[in-house]
Amino acid sequence: MEIDLSLIGMEKGRQYETIITTRTDENLMNAAPIGVLCSGADTILNRIFKGSHTLENIISQKEFVVNITHDPEIFAMSTLGNLPQDYFNEDSTLKCADAYFKCEVTSLTEAVKQSDPIKKKDEAIVIKSKVTELVIIKNTRAINRGFAYVIETLSNYSLFDIVEEEKRQVYLQRFREAYRIVKKVGYRQDIEAMNKIKEELIKKGYEP
Numbered sequence: 001m002e003i004d005l006s007l008i009g010m011e012k013g014r015q016y017e018t019i020i021t022t023r024t025d026e027n028l029m030n031a032a033p034i035g036v037l038c039s040g041a042d043t044i045l046n047r048i049f050k051g052s053h054t055l056e057n058i059i060s061q062k063e064f065v066v067n068i069t070h071d072p073e074i075f076a077m078s079t080l081g082n083l084p085q086d087y088f089n090e091d092s093t094l095k096c097a098d099a100y101f102k103c104e105v106t107s108l109t110e111a112v113k114q115s116d117p118i119k120k121k122d123e124a125i126v127i128k129s130k131v132t133e134l135v136i137i138k139n140t141r142a143i144n145r146g147f148a149y150v151i152e153t154l155s156n157y158s159l160f161d162i163v164e165e166e167k168r169q170v171y172l173q174r175f176r177e178a179y180r181i182v183k184k185v186g187y188r189q190d191i192e193a194m195n196k197i198k199e200e201l202i203k204k205g206y207e208p
């Protein structure tokens with residue numbers, strides 16, 4: 001199949017939430033949710049914090065698989081623990097994937113980004129990779145977090161006038177975090193929607 005990440009809804013410059021599967025030197029398979037920045041039709045970037053199995057395996061194998069799934073249990077299980085080996089196919093792809101693509105690492109660079117909400121700023125590696133194979137099992141789109149944040153923020157906004165001041169401050173705090181993330185990962189329309197909500201909060205006399 002032609003390698004064009006737009007076939008699974010991935011747009012250059014946007015970040016998507018995926019499950020990356022890798023292998024250890026002993027052939028044990030591992031899965032973890034990892035953000036994927038689409039940098040071209042067949043190129044991606046990842047930024048992975050040191051200490052994860054995923055980073056260790058990618059450094060040693062120089063290859064990995066990006067799986068597209070909308071199964072929340074897979075995200076939860078692979079964040080909170082290890083996904084059992086029977087969730088994987090022989091080639092390290094996930095049995096439940098709607099689509100997957102195989103990647104070969106082209107470069108690994110130490111990364112520092114001051115906007116990260118983490119304590120140490122020098123603990124990540126940026127990985128550039130080339131997609132070598134794309135398989136679409138069923139029609140799907142990679143997950144982007146922007147829209148979910150817009151919906152959640154609107155839901156909070158719709159309660160804003162009928163809650164106590166203390167709760168409003170909670171919503172404003174949530175707004176600020178949602179705005180930060182939507183500006184980072186969302187589509188233009190998501191950012192515009194958040195800007196509209198921000199204007200309304202300002203009109204109400206708040207500083208979102």
Ligand SMILES: Cc1cc2nc3c(=O)[nH]c(=O)nc-3n(C[C@H](O)[C@H](O)[C@H](O)COP(=O)(O)O)c2cc1C
Pocket residue numbers: 017030031032033034035036047048049050051052053054055075078079080
């Ligand atoms: C939606 C989501 C996206 C994530 N994206 C990243 C990421 O881009 N980079 C990273 O280092 N960790 C990311 N994480 C955290 C890792 O998935 C988490 O540290 C995981 O436990 C690593 O597992 P491993 O040790 O099996 O690799 C993300 C977690 C979630 C839930």
